[in-house]
Amino acid sequence: MSEPVIHISDLTCTYGRAVILSGVSLTIGKGEICAIIGKSGCGKTTLLKNMLGLVDYQIGSVKLLGCEVCDREAVEKEGIFKRMGVLFQRGALLNSLPVVENAALPLEMHTKKKRSEIYAIAREKLEQVGMAHASHKLPSELSGGMLKRAALARAMALDPEVLFCDEPSAGLDPVTTRSLDLLLLKIRKETGVSIVVVTHDIASIERIADRVVMLDKGTVAFNGSTAEARSAALPALKDFFS
Numbered sequence: 001m002s003e004p005v006i007h008i009s010d011l012t013c014t015y016g017r018a019v020i021l022s023g024v025s026l027t028i029g030k031g032e033i034c035a036i037i038g039k040s041g042c043g044k045t046t047l048l049k050n051m052l053g054l055v056d057y058q059i060g061s062v063k064l065l066g067c068e069v070c071d072r073e074a075v076e077k078e079g080i081f082k083r084m085g086v087l088f089q090r091g092a093l094l095n096s097l098p099v100v101e102n103a104a105l106p107l108e109m110h111t112k113k114k115r116s117e118i119y120a121i122a123r124e125k126l127e128q129v130g131m132a133h134a135s136h137k138l139p140s141e142l143s144g145g146m147l148k149r150a151a152l153a154r155a156m157a158l159d160p161e162v163l164f165c166d167e168p169s170a171g172l173d174p175v176t177t178r179s180l181d182l183l184l185l186k187i188r189k190e191t192g193v194s195i196v197v198v199t200h201d202i203a204s205i206e207r208i209a210d211r212v213v214m215l216d217k218g219t220v221a222f223n224g225s226t227a228e229a230r231s232a233a234l235p236a237l238k239d240f241f242s
């Protein structure tokens with residue numbers, strides 16, 4: 001495998017007394033698109049949050065871009081948060097700000113660039129996701145697919161090395177899902193970004209994923225190529241792909 005961007009070993013994560021993830025180990029290579037699948041509530045978003053160091057109770061090791069995510073000092077020193085982008089499950093755009101200002105936010109927060117330069121980059125990112133025409137609109141004025149595209153432009157604002165997407169196609173029709181997938185593939189081709197995508201969408205997995213990781217009962221039930229996932233004998237996977 002190519003150089004890992006994420007290396008998780010023996011991760012356990014609990015919320016109160018509930019053990020959500022237990023003994024999870026996983027490595028994601030540079031430039032790889034890895035799909036995380038599993039039943040609703042099985043811990044996919046929790047795993048993503050663990051990769052981002054956004055949970056309080058984490059046992060084991062989670063390295064993102066070579067840095068232990070719970071080591072706040074190291075994360076700060078290595079500028080890890082500037083080197084990744086996140087497309088949240090619900091888009092998470094700021095409703096009071098027009099699209100272009102949403103896309104500019106990471107640049108405002110993490111760089112010292114001039115406003116004119118920041119807006120030029122934000123517009124360029126919106127152009128790349130086919131949203132230049134809607135840059136002045138408020139999130140409440142956008143369709144579901146447009147919201148996802150705007151959120152993707154924001155996630156890509158800092159040219160991240162790793163992009164996390166939590167159910168990017170949820171609520172989208174198949175045609176819009178396909179165009180979002182093609183966009184992710186185009187971005188990967190152009191930038192070499194590694195993508196971790198949580199999804200329930202089989203067509204999407206077939207189109208974009210190099211690898212599939214299935215969570216079940218808090219553990220990794222399957223980890224292999226998309227072709228292997230398709231022909232695996234594991235009942236949960238068979239159910240999923242049928």
Ligand SMILES: Nc1ncnc2c1ncn2[C@@H]1O[C@H](COP(=O)(O)OP(=O)(O)OP(=O)(O)O)[C@@H](O)[C@H]1O
Pocket residue numbers: 015020038039040041042043044045046047
């Ligand atoms: N902040 C939290 N505090 C307590 N329990 C939580 C919290 N976040 C998630 N959980 C619980 O952890 C479990 C896993 O949740 P998670 O959001 O990771 O599931 P998921 O696989 O992403 O589900 P979905 O496919 O519906 O998005 C669920 O039982 C959920 O109720």
Ligand SMILES: [Mg+2]
Pocket residue numbers: 044045046089166
């Ligand atoms: Mg989720």
